Amino acid sequence: MVQQNGTSEQSTEPDYFQTNPEPPTLDRQITLARSFIEQHAGQDRRVALVTSGGTTVPLENQTVRFIDNFSAGTRGATSAEYFLEAGYAVLFLHRQFSLLPYSRHYSHSTNCFLDFMTHNDAGAVVVESEYQQQMAQVLSRYRKVKQDNTLLLLPFTTVNEYLWLLRGLAMQMQPLGANGLFYLAAAVSDFFVPAERMVEHKIQSSEDFQEDLTNGSGARAPAAHMEGKRLVIDLDPVPKFLKMLVDGWAPRSMIVSFKLETDPSLLAKKARYALEKYSHHLVIGNLLNTRKWEVLFVSADGGERWIRVPAGRRSVPTWIHDGAQMGEPAIEIESWIVPEVAEEHTKMIEKRLSKQASY
C-alpha cells in the first residue's frame, strides 16, 4: 500500500543535497562531462543535455526492492540521435540499460541481435543482406559521432543519482550560456525515500522475522515497514528540481520539459500549469498510449500546437502486423520534435545576441 505523506514536511534545496548522499560515481561522471563540455564550448558548438528513462526509488539501502517509473528510453535515445544530426553535442543522462542512441535500433527488439547476423560462404560472420543497408547508415552516423566525440553517455539508476547528476551537469554547463539546452525526457519519480528514512536491510515479509523499527530518538520513522502481513510505504515528495534548474542551476539555458499524462482531458491543462509554475521555455505534453505519434507543444508565448504523425506513417513495433508499416516508411515523431526545438533554441540565442548588442 502506498500512502501519500500527509505532513507538511518537504525536502527543499539545499536540504536535499545536504541530507541525501552524493553517489560515489558522481565525481568521475562530472569530470568526464567537464572535459566534454570544454571541448565543445571551444568549438562554439551547442550542447544538449538529454535525459532519458525512468528513475527508481529504492526501499532499502541494500536494495532488493524498488519502485520504478515507466520509460523505455525511446524518446530520449531517438531524440539524442536527431540532436546529433542537427549539430549538437549531447550529454545523454540515461537510466542504466535503457535504450541508447544508435544501439537502440538493435537492442530491445523482439529479435536477438544474433538474428541480424549470418555466416557467409567463407564462414565469416556478416550482417544478413536484408539489414545491410539500414545498418550501414546507422553505423556511419555512429562512427561520425565517435570520431567527433559528440556523445557522452552518463548512466543513473536511482532518483537520488539523477538529481545529483542533473545539478552537477547543469553547473558545468553554465559557461555555455544560451548555447546550452536541457531536454528533460526522463520519467522522474515524484515520491521518494529520503536517506534518513531508509532501512538498511531487506524488509522481512515474514512476521516471525520483523524488527521493531520504532525508535525513540526523534528521528523520522522508516518509509517502509510491515504491519502484520501488509507492507506500508509512506513516501516523501521529491523536491521541485525543475524550479531549482530554471532559477538556480541553469538560468541562461533553454529548458524543455516533457509532461506525461494518461487522461487526455488533463494533458493541456497540466502542461500549461507546469510552464507557468516553472517559467521555462517549452513543455511537450504526451499521453502514455499515443506518445509515439502525437505530442502537444505548449510554449511560453501562449501557443498550443499538436504535432501528429499521420496514421499510415506511424512507427509501431514490428510485432504488431496491422499494416501500418506497409507503403511509406514510418516516421519517428522525434524527427519532427527535435528540429522544432532546435529552431526555438536558435531564436532564443539570436534574441540574447541582439540584446547584448544593444547594450
Ligand code: 9Z3
Ligand atoms: C515523458 O513524458 C517521455 O516522453 C516518456 C517517454 C517517459 C513518456 P519512452 O521512454 O517514454 O519513449 O518509453 N517524460 C517525462 C515524464 C515525467 O516524469 N515528467 C514529469 C511530469 O510529468 C515532469 S519532469 O510531471
